[in-house]
Amino acid sequence: MSSYFHSITLDYEKCMGCTNCIKRCPTEAIRVHDGKAHIIGERCIDCGDCIRVCPYNAKIAVTDTLDKLSEFKYKIALPGPTFYAQFKEEESVENILDAFLNIGFDDVFEVALAEEVVSFMTRHYLSTNKYKKPLISSYCPAVLRLMQIKFPDLLSQVSPFMTPREIAARIAKEEAVKRKGIPYEDIGAFAISLCPAKVTEMTQPTGIKNSAVDGVINMSLVYKDILKQLAKNHKKEKNKNLQKATGLGMSWGYITGEAKALNYGSILAVCGIHNVVSLLEEIERGELRDVDFLELRACTGGCVGGPLSIQNPFVGRVKLKYFVEKYRAKTPYYQEKDMLDFYQQGRFFSTEPILPRPVMMLDEDVSKALLKMERLDKITNELPGLDCGACGAPSCRALAEDVIRGLAVDTDCIFKLRERVQTLAEEVLDLARKMPPAMVSNSSKAKGKKKEKVNE
Amino acid sequence: MNHPDKEADSKPQFKLEFKIGEKDFSVAGEAASKVKKTLQQLGLRPEEVRNIAIIVYEAVMNVIIHATHGELEVIIVPEKVVVLTEDTGMGIPDLEMAMKEGYSTATHEVREMGFGAGMGLPNIKQCSHKLNIKSQVGVGTVLEAIVYLSSKD
Numbered sequence: 001m002s003s004y005f006h007s008i009t010l011d012y013e014k015c016m017g018c019t020n021c022i023k024r025c026p027t028e029a030i031r032v033h034d035g036k037a038h039i040i041g042e043r044c045i046d047c048g049d050c051i052r053v054c055p056y057n058a059k060i061a062v063t064d065t066l067d068k069l070s071e072f073k074y075k076i077a078l079p080g081p082t083f084y085a086q087f088k089e090e091e092s093v094e095n096i097l098d099a100f101l102n103i104g105f106d107d108v109f110e111v112a113l114a115e116e117v118v119s120f121m122t123r124h125y126l127s128t129n130k131y132k133k134p135l136i137s138s139y140c141p142a143v144l145r146l147m148q149i150k151f152p153d154l155l156s157q158v159s160p161f162m163t164p165r166e167i168a169a170r171i172a173k174e175e176a177v178k179r180k181g182i183p184y185e186d187i188g189a190f191a192i193s194l195c196p197a198k199v200t201e202m203t204q205p206t207g208i209k210n211s212a213v214d215g216v217i218n219m220s221l222v223y224k225d226i227l228k229q230l231a232k233n234h235k236k237e238k239n240k241n242l243q244k245a246t247g248l249g250m251s252w253g254y255i256t257g258e259a260k261a262l263n264y265g266s267i268l269a270v271c272g273i274h275n276v277v278s279l280l281e282e283i284e285r286g287e288l289r290d291v292d293f294l295e296l297r298a299c300t301g302g303c304v305g306g307p308l309s310i311q312n313p314f315v316g317r318v319k320l321k322y323f324v325e326k327y328r329a330k331t332p333y334y335q336e337k338d339m340l341d342f343y344q345q346g347r348f349f350s351t352e353p354i355l356p357r358p359v360m361m362l363d364e365d366v367s368k369a370l371l372k373m374e375r376l377d378k379i380t381n382e383l384p385g386l387d388c389g390a391c392g393a394p395s396c397r398a399l400a401e402d403v404i405r406g407l408a409v410d411t412d413c414i415f416k417l418r419e420r421v422q423t424l425a426e427e428v429l430d431l432a433r434k435m436p437p438a439m440v441s442n443s444s445k446a447k448g449k450k451k452e453k454v455n456e
Numbered sequence: 457m458n459h460p461d462k463e464a465d466s467k468p469q470f471k472l473e474f475k476i477g478e479k480d481f482s483v484a485g486e487a488a489s490k491v492k493k494t495l496q497q498l499g500l501r502p503e504e505v506r507n508i509a510i511i512v513y514e515a516v517m518n519v520i521i522h523a524t525h526g527e528l529e530v531i532i533v534p535e536k537v538v539v540l541t542e543d544t545g546m547g548i549p550d551l552e553m554a555m556k557e558g559y560s561t562a563t564h565e566v567r568e569m570g571f572g573a574g575m576g577l578p579n580i581k582q583c584s585h586k587l588n589i590k591s592q593v594g595v596g597t598v599l600e601a602i603v604y605l606s607s608k609d
Contacts, residue, residue, distance in 0.1 A: 150496075152502040153502035153503060153505065153506040281485070281488075281489050281492075282485075284492070284506055284509060285485075285488055285509060285510055285513045286510055286579065356502060358496065358499065360493075360496050360497050361496070361497060361498075361499040362497045362498065362499070363499065364499060365499075366498060366499060366500070366534045366605065367467075367468050367534045369497065369498045369499050370468035370469065370470050370498060370532060370533070370534065371468045373470045373494065373497065373498060373532075374468065374470055377470070401497075
């Protein structure tokens with residue numbers, strides 16, 4: 001399990017050992033030990049909430065650098081709609097895409113176009129009625145990882161399609177092979193992203209064996225260069241053939257966008273990892289059975305609220321919405337017939353089952369687990385129940401779990417420690433009062449004097 | 457609850473208990489989610505966890521909707537999980553009807569809140585291997601649902 005990859009790591013120098021992040025983590029994956037936060041790798045779902053909440057910016061996401069481009073002869077940039085949301089409304093997507101060709105990429109392909117394809121295929125799949133309601137979007141990698149840990153029984157309800165990023169990478173590479181005759185392995189596809197979970201998705205994909213995405217580049221690494229290009233080439237005639245997606249595909253960048261683009265039956269769109277947890281709890285209990293589709297996003301506001309975003313998610317939404325409206329009436333690049341072909345060829349269906357990851361389990365053996373649970377309960381009841389976090393665990397219960405797993409001791413709790421010190425001090429005091437029998441203790445001297453007085 | 461066989465006492469067992477107050481709607485979700493977390497930590501299979509969570513939710517809902525107050529006990533031993541609710545309330549006048557899908561005696565007020573669809577007991581029955589209900593009109597109801605655990609191989 002220790003080989004499990006996750007993108008979010010700690011900047012050791014910056015971490016002050018405060019308890020903000022441990023409290024916020026939806027899978028209780030962080031502990032503070034020796035004054036620094038530690039992430040329990042196999043529990044991390046890369047939702048990025050700790051990045052947002054850290055007052056010292058000590059949580060960072062490992063993404064690919066532009067050095068990775070040099071590993072490939074032909075480089076394709078895959079900007080998602082969230083990238084457009086970083087620009088002023090006067091800007092055009094054509095210009096933004098064109099700018100990529102001047103900063104080291106040979107080609108550019110909009111993820112929004114693949115999002116239109118997924119919308120079509122999902123709509124078609126829903127109309128077959130051969131699924132358990134509600135179907136759950138396979139888009140957000142953090143939500144999928146949350147489900148693997150906390151909602152394993154709902155994994156069978158995840159939409160059977162690859163993610164738009166994956167489809168975009170595959171189509172873009174195939175087209176480059178066809179049009180330019182470049183060998184497939186010489187082509188690198190790079191997502192331009194605000195999302196640490198996408199790095200994890202590329203490294204350890206769910207639903208497929210290997211990802212066609214070769215790198216996930218933090219948006220901020222290319223943003224300045226793109227801005228410079230835009231300022232420089234503003235009047236130059238642009239390559240108009242690059243921009244293919246319509247506003248519908250672009251709307252996937254904010255919450256409710258996938259629902260709008262899908263436009264089928266009853267859809268519920270929920271964002272923010274803690275809201276997603278409580279919704280999935282309801283679904284697990286068998287409620288909301290009349291809902292056809294769930295659009296779930298770990299980030300508040302949807303992908304524009306990605307942990308690597310520089311701007312407020314609500315500002316991002318407004319800016320992206322401008323582009324969505326601007327390109328709404330554009331003629332779709334793929335005709336319905338093309339997309340039906342994609343569906344029937346089955347090329348973009350996931351190929352592997354998404355398996356549960358029972359990392360919360362106390363023991364493989366139920367009998368042993370029950371004994372541990374008894375002890376866990378006992379220890380929890382003996383703890384003060386303040387959930388103060390001073391022990392480095394997010395709650396008293398979590399500390400008790402760590403004790404059971406042999407990762408902590410109960411005196412990590414400052415109240416327990418104080419109790420122990422008090423008991424010890426009382427014992428010491430007791431011992432201090434004791435005298436060897438041969439010696440006359442102060443108290444018996446006093447008693448003796450009293451007796452004398454009485455005798456007098 | 458009396459346990460007739462002494463053998464059961466020597467086996468590891470874990471018990472979760474909840475008090476259920478009248479119209480205390482939030483307790484159903486809380487109990488179901490706490491039971492679910494516990495069962496996941498015990499390593500039960502996902503389907504078993506889901507079924508038991510549904511039983512807990514529906515059984516507690518029944519107490520909230522139809523009784524004045526009651527208690528929930530979830531007893532876990534290696535081979536089975538027993539969900540037990542005991543309430544003081546109106547009781548179930550016609551158990552056969554209550555087991556039918558869509559039959560409900562819930563008040564208008566409760567239905568307005570989106571509950572009382574008449575699926576509670578049928579759901580519990582569907583999710584459990586054994587279901588015993590003892591009810592006395594005007595006194596209360598005892599419900600015991602059992603889920604036998606499959607061995608993990």
